[in-house]
Amino acid sequence: MxxxxxxxxxxxxxxxxxxxxxxxxxxxxxxxxxxxxxxxxxxxxxxxxxxxxxxxxxxxxxxxxxxxxxxxxxxxxxxxxxxxxxxxxxxxTGERKRVVLLVSKEGHCLHDLLGRVAAGELQCDVAAVIGNHPDLERVTKRHGVDFHYVSFPKDPAERGPAFEQVRKLVDAHDPHAVVLARFMQVLPPELCEHWAGRAINIHHSFLPSFIGARPYHQAFARGVKLIGATCHYVTAELDAGPIIEQDVIRVDHTDEVADMVRQGRDIEKLVLARGLRWHLEDRVQVHGRKTVVFS
Amino acid sequence: MxxxxxxxxxxxxxxxxxxxxxxxxxxxxxxxxxxxxxxxxxxxxxxxxxxxxxxxxxxxxxxxxxxxxxxxxxxxxxxxxxxxxxxxxxxxTGERKRVVLLVSKEGHCLHDLLGRVAAGELQCDVAAVIGNHPDLERVTKRHGVDFHYVSFPKDPAERGPAFEQVRKLVDAHDPHAVVLARFMQVLPPELCEHWAGRAINIHHSFLPSFIGARPYHQAFARGVKLIGATCHYVTAELDAGPIIEQDVIRVDHTDEVADMVRQGRDIEKLVLARGLRWHLEDRVQVHGRKTVVFS
Amino acid sequence: MxxxxxxxxxxxxxxxxxxxxxxxxxxxxxxxxxxxxxxxxxxxxxxxxxxxxxxxxxxxxxxxxxxxxxxxxxxxxxxxxxxxxxxxxxxxTGERKRVVLLVSKEGHCLHDLLGRVAAGELQCDVAAVIGNHPDLERVTKRHGVDFHYVSFPKDPAERGPAFEQVRKLVDAHDPHAVVLARFMQVLPPELCEHWAGRAINIHHSFLPSFIGARPYHQAFARGVKLIGATCHYVTAELDAGPIIEQDVIRVDHTDEVADMVRQGRDIEKLVLARGLRWHLEDRVQVHGRKTVVFS
Amino acid sequence: MxxxxxxxxxxxxxxxxxxxxxxxxxxxxxxxxxxxxxxxxxxxxxxxxxxxxxxxxxxxxxxxxxxxxxxxxxxxxxxxxxxxxxxxxxxxTGERKRVVLLVSKEGHCLHDLLGRVAAGELQCDVAAVIGNHPDLERVTKRHGVDFHYVSFPKDPAERGPAFEQVRKLVDAHDPHAVVLARFMQVLPPELCEHWAGRAINIHHSFLPSFIGARPYHQAFARGVKLIGATCHYVTAELDAGPIIEQDVIRVDHTDEVADMVRQGRDIEKLVLARGLRWHLEDRVQVHGRKTVVFS
CATH class of the missing domain: 3.30.70.260 (ACT domain)
Incomplete structure (x- = not known):
């Protein structure tokens, strides 16, 4: 393209x-x-x-x-x-777009996106990174980007205030994209609605296979011969939003879960970077549950 | 390999x-x-x-x-x-292996396998082809292979005698592999058991996505960006047997269901041919729900 | 598409x-x-x-x-x-297109194309098959297609009359495409010129690597980790015409030349079928040494 | 694996x-x-x-x-x-391996490798980074790794002392691998010999196509439909050493050279990371011009 x-x-x-x-x-x-x-x-x-x-x-x-x-x-x-x-x-295209990244502990997608922005591959500024763990603060700050740590209670029923804090931090930048770069938290329906068409998730499986938690463990248990990743818009129904991009990589019987995790990271990074790029270049149009991608 | x-x-x-x-x-x-x-x-x-x-x-x-x-x-x-x-x-390997193919109306896998056997790519003889429709009799006979038409009643509850007839026709050849080459009929549990480790199916989706009927329609409705095919051993649980081989091909928003069907055929043929070849060369070992494939 | x-x-x-x-x-x-x-x-x-x-x-x-x-x-x-x-x-698109196939001894591309035409995947009629060896006459006739055997002298300098005979047999059908389906003969410049934009070749390597004879042997000797196939328009310069389509498949150190030949066939068939289909649907435009493919 | x-x-x-x-x-x-x-x-x-x-x-x-x-x-x-x-x-495997990276101005491979080492994906320490331009000093130091800038004269005939300086800087660490991570300088034969079996290059084409300078420009001019990258051991003959790993990505007529450069980077990173990982895990054996890779 x-x-x-x-x-x-x-x-x-x-x-x-x-x-x-x-x-x-x-x-x-x-x-x-x-x-x-x-x-x-x-x-x-x-x-x-x-x-x-x-x-x-x-x-x-x-x-x-x-x-x-x-x-x-x-x-x-x-x-x-x-x-x-x-x-x-x-x-x-002369208007610089703003992106906010939501992260947890796994840093490979964050590291990859920051590198691409620095190299001029993605036409955007990372306005802020928000983590529900403090682990990725250092790598974020190295790139001169603000990091906000928001503590999430263990009990899902008590996470409302934390999500409210995330919402305020995100909305302060009025971003063109809110990227769940391995955020590992399910957004509440009102946030899905609020960021509709702007919240982008990377799920570490070839959806609709292996929805929800620990998809590589699910893939290992089923004995599939390819593992994948899916970049999609976030909607209230878990891992069911319109798909922007997917890709896969071959695995075999010698690959344990840890090997799948490692190899899957490469696909997650590629798929998220492509999906975000197309979104930022206005190449993606959502229609119902599906997307048209003019890549 | x-x-x-x-x-x-x-x-x-x-x-x-x-x-x-x-x-x-x-x-x-x-x-x-x-x-x-x-x-x-x-x-x-x-x-x-x-x-x-x-x-x-x-x-x-x-x-x-x-x-x-x-x-x-x-x-x-x-x-x-x-x-x-x-x-x-x-x-x-000096012993020539025997294969029986079960087919329905779609001939692409049959045509492909007969071509590979004729070209010496698959080290086996096709002992017989059995169809629940007569459509593929002509192409089968052109290759000098016997074709048996077994009529299946519309009501699934009344198909027992038809399956019994299929069983007899198959077992007469004591085959090393019984290949469901787009057979479109769910084998009864007793036949799954009887041919355990020898009955091989090609399913036209990237399992475990889109189990059951009309997977390309399901894929189209979900808006996936890749479609696939899966070659697996048949077990009593539908489309859940140990996977031998899988592969995918890229689709996009311009592909209607008919386009997916056409493009999917190429993947079905490749995946079935690879899976059958590995089975016939004793490269596949089943352990629980999974396979080890020494390809 | x-x-x-x-x-x-x-x-x-x-x-x-x-x-x-x-x-x-x-x-x-x-x-x-x-x-x-x-x-x-x-x-x-x-x-x-x-x-x-x-x-x-x-x-x-x-x-x-x-x-x-x-x-x-x-x-x-x-x-x-x-x-x-x-x-x-x-x-x-209501006008049925005509294709003439030139073949030698290797039948996999011929078998594949005849199967696709029979299945309605390629919107064309195979008007005739011309072979410089008689080996593929039987499989051609099985499909109800005329086969013409044209004997080629061993000495390349004496092949003029044979090519003239091929030309007449082809031109009798005024075909939309002349497909060199593993023909293994280099067309003389005047035929390249005469069929410019209509003569399509499948070369069994990822061009521009391994031009000319025995590309799988060249690939084996070089130790590449992928082998490929290229579908291109024929021009007077050997294997240098505008590329319509290419694809590759992974190989490794366990693959001998014979394994590459076998695996490469699958890629040759796919690449040729895609390229021919796009050509017949007027999806390919040539500009200089390159193509625009609206697939 | x-x-x-x-x-x-x-x-x-x-x-x-x-x-x-x-x-x-x-x-x-x-x-x-x-x-x-x-x-x-x-x-x-x-x-x-x-x-x-x-x-x-x-x-x-x-x-x-x-x-x-x-x-x-x-x-x-x-x-x-x-x-x-x-x-x-x-x-x-309990012995931590040492790697020295040679770089120029393009930072994507460096950024990728440093990220993988930090994430524990590659079992090695980056002992030093040596650049023939100072551009990548900052990103290197951010990761806590020493950076050495060695100035190379414009005239290739006068680069001997610069290479001698590189050699000393490298040999000070007695590294298990010397990685030319888009170094853009042709090593003199005596250094190829000196680091035989340890010097690993990433070339931004699918070798043996497009040897030498500006391979994406060469690929664009030829109109290929896939671009690739090759990780190989360095030998005295340019881009002709034993290949460890290769991969490709699809391009089309809409891709200009700049698009190929951008997309090619993703393949370069993957191919180099895989090749280096297999080398460090003693999975690669060289025999003549070829490799055996027990991945």
Whole structure:
């Protein structure tokens, strides 16, 4: 896939979903042509199952004389023509996105993401890291990022205040993504709702296999020949949110649980990094329980 | 992996499983050295979880002056020393193996297996093909193989006689493998028991995801990003037998169910062919719900 | 990817390449909207390296009242506006495509392709099979396809008349694709030129590694850890034509050349089937030494 | 694969290569049984092409009453029986291994390896990092590791003293592995010779394709559909040393060189980490231009 990272160019990215009918592409592209927009990337998907149409178009910012705000105003009229169910966003790759990471004790995803941000691979700033254990404070601070430790009571029934504290710490940054980077805590439904479409989890199995706790132990017990990882949006139903990305790695009878844990980490890192990148580049559109990913 | 197919050489293959302790390798290899056995392939696995030891050794038949029967008699004494739980087989790659295929309407696995047998990739003869529909009779007969059509009543409760007929047709060949090549019928428990360790199924999902009917429809509904196939031994619990091999292929939002069916076929064919080949070469040992595969 | 095979619907497929500039998408989609075209699939690519624009659009035939010929005439005016370098085709998935296969002694690709055509996976007819050895006549005829044996002299300098005979046999069918399904003969430059964009080869290595003869032997000697296959258009320079598809499979130190040959066959079949399918569905556009594949 | 990391257990690891004949396994396992050795892992390979035999055996240290030195002395007699060409090592997983990393400006492999060592995934200490540019000093020191900057003259003919300085810095640690983690400098033949079997390079292509400089640019120009990475021992012939590990990732026409660079990094990191881990666990044996990897 092409990426903003691969050129110096700033782009305006239009994402849209609406009921399918003839003439949508013509209407949108006429609009873009009218304002002089040079299309760098364009992707379409007409979903036969749901009768829905999806598109993502990246236009060179320099080719358009309107401000982003003016462009949004003008496009709102086009969107209105496409019907009341139409959902769309128009974003600017020149705007730096903010991410907050929720972690626990396992640091491999955190280490990997911080490294990618430092290397310029992910176009975002890590605004803060919040841990329900203090273990990852040092590695976080080394990267010059704030770390907040929030203590979680053992009794799940008493965790309300802790989640409330997490919520405040996260919302202070109004982030584009809240990443559960092996957070190991199930978000309460109200937080799932509050961060809907922004909370991204990495689950260490190939969902829907091995939902819930200790998936590598479950995989070992079942004797599967591949283990996987799944990056998905968080919803109130555990590990059942729309899947953004998945991948697998081969294991065999010589692999004990500890070997699966070690090898699985490599897949978790890759799958989370890809999923987060696509999310931040507005390449992911959610429709019902599923995603359209214009990677 | 090396294979009997890759040389002209005939081999004796020893497979053994027993409780682990020191000295097993020494005892077995001393025996083989004693009778002059030239080891071409040797694989070992000490399972830390169950405390079980597994080995497979392939020896050049030409290096041994004993007959296979004599070698079995002599080795029985060694096995006895390794304890009463020891299970072992000693087979001859020069003995052509027999396979019976159970099919329904979908012919891709049948076509693929017949092609591989004809090309000498699978060291076996297809003794017969049995279908619960007559659709695949023509392609079977083209390959010079007998086809038996067994009509199955719509009501599952009345299928007993049909299964009894299948059993007789299969058992007439005393096959080394009974392959459910997209058979689409759930074997009754008594047949699972009767063919235990010989009945091999190909399930068109990455188990344990999407057990039962119409797995591609289930995968489509869940929005997974990879679809898979699983080759496993048949047991009484549906799609829960020991897994021999699995693999996956990437899908995305543009793939409708029909696309998944088409792409999935390629994975089903590969996974079944690999699993069957390893079974026929005595590379698979079952232990509890899991397999050791010396591929 | 979606496919004509996955619905009953007939489609008109527009493929176009031209120098990139603003307004191309708008112009084409305005045209399609004007004639009532319901777009089922649309893909675009703006190539930053060459400044070229590519698109493929599939429209429901039933949504358009024009005949294909009328539509072509009307679209020619649009294409003219996009500049003299514009190249385009407009095809009808309702038209059954014709394929001629060139083979030698190895039958796995032939067997696989005939099986896929019979199963309706590839939307084409195999018009004829031509072999420089008679070995594959039987399997070809079993599928009801004509087989022509053309004897090739040992001396490459004397093969002109044989190639001329092949050319006549092929051209009699005016095929959409001439597939070298492990043909093992290097086409003379004039045939490469004559069938440019239609002759498709499967090479049994991951090009550009291991060009020329006996690539598995080369791979074995080098000790690579993956072997591959490459499907590409044939050009006068050996194994250097535009690549349509590639894939690989893992090997290790236990794999002898014969094992690589056997495992490689599975990759050859998959890669050739995918490449041919994309070619027949007008998903491949060649630009210079490279391809754009709207899979 | 099982790993020392997956249990608390200390192991003695025997690696051996010798001309193949009958009785080798018996001789070695008799020796191990004699001294009470509990074999945890055992792997064998008889190479049909070269007539060579390879084995790796991991034994629980706690099961053996001899010291490692005594065990070596006793085993030397066994090895002598196997002939004068026999090569073997006997190592102790309780001995912490030392690694020196050579780097340039690209930090992804360095960041990845330091993270893995910190997480306990790689059983080694990074003794020092040496850069021909100062760019990676900060990230190195953050991990508490010494960084040495060695300035390299532009003229390759004048780099002798710089390489001499690198050699001294490396040899001061007598490391088990010298890792060229995207070092971007071709080692002079005398250093290749000096560190033979210990110097490990990561090359950012699927060798033997795209040897030398700027392999992603070469891959882009050729239009390949997969890009890869290769971990190999360094020898005097550029990018031609024995391959330890390779892997690939899919690319397509939308990927510009910058996208290949970004995606390729993920494969480079994985391939180098796997290759280095197998080297440090004595799982790799070199024979001629090839490796046997008991992973």
């Amino acid at each position: 092409s990426s903003a990272a691969s050129t110096d160019d700033r782009r305006y990215v239009l994402s849209l979903g609406c009921p399918d009918r003839t003439g949508i592409v013509a209407r949108i592209s006429a609009f873009l042509a009218e304002i002089g927009g040079w299309i760098v990337e364009a992707a379409y998907h007409a979903d036969a199952d749901t009768g829905w149409f999806f598109t993502r178009q990246a236009v060179r910012a320099s080719s358009i004389s309107l401000s982003l705000e003016e462009m949004r105003e003008r496009f709102a009229e086009v969107a209105a023509e496409l019907g009341p169910e139409t959902e769309w966003t128009l974003t600017d | 090396s294979s009997a197919a890759s040389t002209d050489d005939r081999r004796y293959v020893l497979s053994l499983g027993c409780p682990d302790r020191t000295g097993i390798v020494a005892r077995i290899s001393a025996f083989l050295a004693e009778i002059g056995g030239w080891i071409v392939e040797a694989a070992y696995h000490a399972d830390a979880d169950t405390g079980w030891f597994f080995t497979r050794q392939a020896v050049r038949a030409s290096s041994i002056s004993l007959s296979l029967e004599e070698m079995r008699e002599r080795f029985a004494e060694v096995a006895a020393e390794l304890g009463p739980e020891t299970e072992w087989t000693l087979t001859d | 979606s496919s004509a095979a996955s619905t009953d619907d007939r489609r008109y497929v527009l493929s176009l390449g031209c120098p990139d500039r603003t307004g191309i998408v708008a112009r084409i989609s305005a045209f399609l909207a004007e004639i009532g075209g319901w777009i089922v699939e649309a893909a675009y690519h703006a190539d930053a390296d060459t400044g070229w624009f590519f698109t493929r659009q599939a429209v429901r035939a039933s949504s358009i009242s024009l005949s294909l010929e009328e539509m072509r005439e009307r679209f020619a005016e649009v294409a003219a506006e996009l500049g003299p370098e514009t190249e385009w085709t407009l095809t009808d | 099982s790993s020392a990391a997956s249990t608390d257990d200390r192991r003695y690891v025997l690696s051996l290569g010798c001309p193949d004949r009958t009785g080798i396994v018996a001789r070695i396992s008799a020796f191990l049984a004699e001294i009470g050795g509990w074999i945890v892992e055992a792997a064998y390979h008889a190479d049909a092409d070269t007539g060579w035999f390879f084995t790796r055996q991991a034994v629980r240290a706690s099961s053996i009453s001899l010291s490692l030195e005594e065990m070596r002395e006793r085993f030397a007699e066994v090895a002598a029986e196997l002939g004068p060409e026999t090569e073997w090592t006997l190592t102790d």
